[in-house]
Amino acid sequence: MNSTTLAVRHSSPGSWLTDLFWNKPGLFIFCLLLPPLLWLGIIYIGSLFTLLLHSFFSIDEFSGLIRYEFTLKTYAELLSPANFDVILRTILMACAVTLAAALIAFPIAYYAARYANQKMKALFYLGVMLPLWSSYLVKIYAWKLILAKQGIVNWVVEGTGATFLLNSVLSLPVVGGNSLAVSYIGTFIVLLYVWLPFMILPVQASLERIPESLLEASGDLGAAPKQTFRLVILPLALPGVIAGSIFTFSLTMGDFIVPQIIGSSRRFIGQAVYAHQGTAGNIPLAAAFAVVPIVVMIIYLYFAKKRGAFDAL
Amino acid sequence: MSVAVKFDNVSRRFDTEVAVDGIDLEIQEGEFFAMLGPSGSGKTTCLRLISGIDRPTSGHIEIFGVRSENIPPNRRPINTVFQDYALFPHLKVLDNVAYGLLVRGVGKPERHREAEYLLEMVKLQGFGQRMPAQLSGGQRQRVALARALINKPRVLLLDEPLGALDLKLREQMQEELKTLQQSLGITFVFVTHDQGEALSMSDRIAIINEGKVVQVGSPQEIYQSPRTRFVAHFVGSSNVLSPELSSRCNGIEYWTSLRPEVVVLGDPGQGRIDGKVKSIRYLGASNYVSVELGEQTIGALVNANEIAAPVGSTVSLNWTDDAQHLMDEE
C-alpha cells in the first residue's frame, strides 16, 4: 500500500459526481434550482409579462381584433365611470370581507391558541383545515342551497316570523336586493365564508408564539386581564392578522365566481376580466383590469412587510 | 511518528468574518490532540476543514502527506463525532452504527456483526434494536462514537463531544475516551472550550483564539508557561501582571504570568510587594485570597488550614523567580 491509498479511501461508483459537486457547491445548487426556475420563470413570470404587455395593447373597435401596438388607451378606459365603479366596488368588498374575517377569526384563533388542550388543538386545526381545503365550488354551492328562495334561510325566517326583519335588511339601499341570493349582502357572506379559514391560521400561529410568561409578567406588573389583552396580546397578534388579511384581501379581490353565482348583476374586477377575455375577446382590457389587483397587492404587501407580517406567514 | 494532519497557512473566510486566519499546524499520528479556545474562536471550523465538510478559502490541508482540499469528506480516512451527535432518527441504533459499512456495500450479516461488536466496545450491547430517540444523551454519544469508528478511521474528530453531558458522566467519558484512544492507537482530534478537559486528556493542546493558533504544546507547557496573556487568562485562573507592576515586583518591565498556587502571603514588608486583602473565597481544600495592589489584584491559593489574614488587612506577597513567566503582550 502506498501513502495515497492510506490517505484517500477508494471511491465507490457514482462518487465522481460527489467529487464534482463537493468541489463546486455552487454548481450543485444551480442544478437543483434550474428546473423549478425555468418552469416558474418561463411559464409564470413569462405569462405575467405577456399579461402586462397585453394591457398596453388595444382592441380595434371596427374589426374587434387586437391591435398589437403600444398604447395607454386601454388604461384610460379603466377610468371610465362604469369601469372605475367596478374597481371601487371590488376594493370596498375586499376591505369589508377582510375586516369581518378578522373579527370572526380572532375568537376562534384565540380560543384554540390559549385555552385548548393538545387534543382540542388538533380538533380546531382540522376544523379550520378541512373547510379551507374542501372544494371551493361545493362551498359556494352550499350557499346557493342556503340562500335559495325555498332554502334554509327563508324556511327559518318564515318559521320564526322574522320575515319583516329580513325584508327590512333587504330593502336597504345598495346592499339590499330582491333576495339574499342576488344582493351584496349575499356576496359578502359567501366571500367571507370561503376565505375566512385563511385568516384564522396565521392569527392562531401568531397567538401561539406569544410565550405564557409574557402574560404572567403583564399580570404580575399589575395589568388586569383586559389590559393585558389590549397592551400585550393584541399588538403581538397584529402581524398575524395582517398576514391573514393578505390572503382574504387578495383572494376576495380576484374572485369572480362567487359574485357571478350569488350577487347582483353589478360586476366585480374578476367578472370584468373574465367577461372581457371571453366572448368579447378583449384581452387588452381584461389584462388592464387584472393589473389593478396586482398593483393594489404590491402596495398592500409593502405595508404588510413594514408591519412584520411576513414573519407571521 | 508521521504527521497525520497538516495545516499549511489555512484560512477560511465567511462573508464578513474570518473564522480561520492563516493557521499552520501539525498533528502527529497517534496523538490525542486538543483544540482549545473560547466559543467562536474557529476551532470547530478547523475540525470541519479536516473532515472535509468545509473547505479552506486559501492554504492547504495535508492528510497523511496528501493534499486534500479537493477530496470530499466521503473519501477521507477520517470520521467525526458531531457535537449534536447527528444520529439518523429514522434508523435503529444498529443501522446507525452500520451505516458506514452500508454505503461501502458490505452485506447485511457482516455489517450487523461488526456493528454489534462496536456497540459492545462502547458498552451498549443489547441496544441495537432501539431508535435513537429512545436513548439518553450519554447513550446517544456512545452510539455516535461507535458509528464513527466502524470505518476504522485513521483520525477521529470529536466536536465538543462531552459538552451536553452532566459532570459525573463527563468525567467518566473523559477516562473512557482516553483509554479507547490508547487501545486503538489512532489520532484523536478533540475540540473543546473546557480547559480542564483539554489539560487532563490530551497529549498536546493547540490554543486557538480569533482564528489563530496562539500556542501549541503539552498540557504542562501550556499551563506553566503560557505564551501570551490570552493563554494565561484562558487556561486556569492565572495572575497576569502588567509590565508596570512587574517592574515594581521584580524589576523586569514585561507582561508576566504568576500562578496563584505559588504566591506566599506574609506580614507586611516581608515580601516583594504589599497589598490589601480584598476578599477570601473558600474552595474546600484551599482558600483563594484576592489581594488589591492599586488598580490590579493578585490571587493567592492558600492552604485552608493556614490562618489567613482577615479582609481589609495588609499583607505581603512573595514568590520565587522561577514561578513567574514572561509573556508576549497579545
Next chain:
Amino acid sequence: MHFRKRASLGLKASAVCGLAFLHLPILLIFLYAFTTEDKSYQFPPPGLTLKWFGVTWNRPDVWASLQLSLEVAAVSTLLALILGTLCAAAVSRAKFFGREAISLLVILPIALPGIITGISLRSAYNILDIPFSTFTIILGHATFCVVVVYNNAIARFRRMSGSMIEASFDLGATGFQTFRYVVLPNLATALLAGGMLAFALSFDEVIVTTFTAGQQQTLPIWMLEELVRPRQRPVTNVVAMVVVMVTFLPILGAYYLTRDTSASRN
C-alpha cells in the same frame, strides 16, 4: 397561569359559533344529495331517496369530467413534487443571493388571486398561438401546486438537522447514497403530504382552469356550469357530495402524515 385556566363564556360561544359557521354549510350538502325534490332547492327536503346516486352513476359526462380531473391532478402533482422538492432542497441547503426572491417566486402563483394566473396564461397562449388542451390545463395547475409541495418539503428540511447530512458524507456516503438512505426517508412523509394536498388543490381548481381549458370540462368546470345554469340539480347534489368526500381523504391523510411537525412546532 390564570390566563389559561378558563375561557369566558362569550369567547367560548363565539369560537364555537365561528367553527359552526365554517362547517354547517358543508354538512348541508350531504342532506341535499338524498332529496326527492328535483326542481328547486326546497328545505326541508320533502323526502329522501337514493335514486340520484344511480342516475349520476350512469352519466357519461360526469365520468368524462372526473377522468380529466384525475388525469390533470395526477400529472400536475407529479410535476409539482419534482419542482417543489428541488427548489426546497436548494433554498434550505445554501445561503445564496436571492433566496428570498425564489421563495417569493414560488409563493406568488398562490398569493396573487387565481384570476391573475389564469388571465396571464390565457394571454400567453394567445400571443404564442397555443391551442387549448389538457396540456394547457396542466401547465397552470402544476405552477400553483409547486408551492404546496415546496412548503411541506422546506418545513421538513428545516427540521432535519444539517449535521445529519454532513454525518452521512463523513461516514463515506456519496451524494446519491446520502439522498437515498438519509434525505429521502426523512422527507418521504412530507412529500406524501405535499403531494396529497397538491392533488386536492388541482382536483378542485376552477378559477385558473376556466382560462386554460377551452372546451374541455374538468369536474369543477362541469359543476360551475351547473351552478350558473342549473339543469341537473339532483346530479349536481350527488357530485358535490362525492367531491367533498374525495377531497377530505387527502387532507386528512396529509394531516396525519405531518402532524408531528405541527405538534413539535407548538
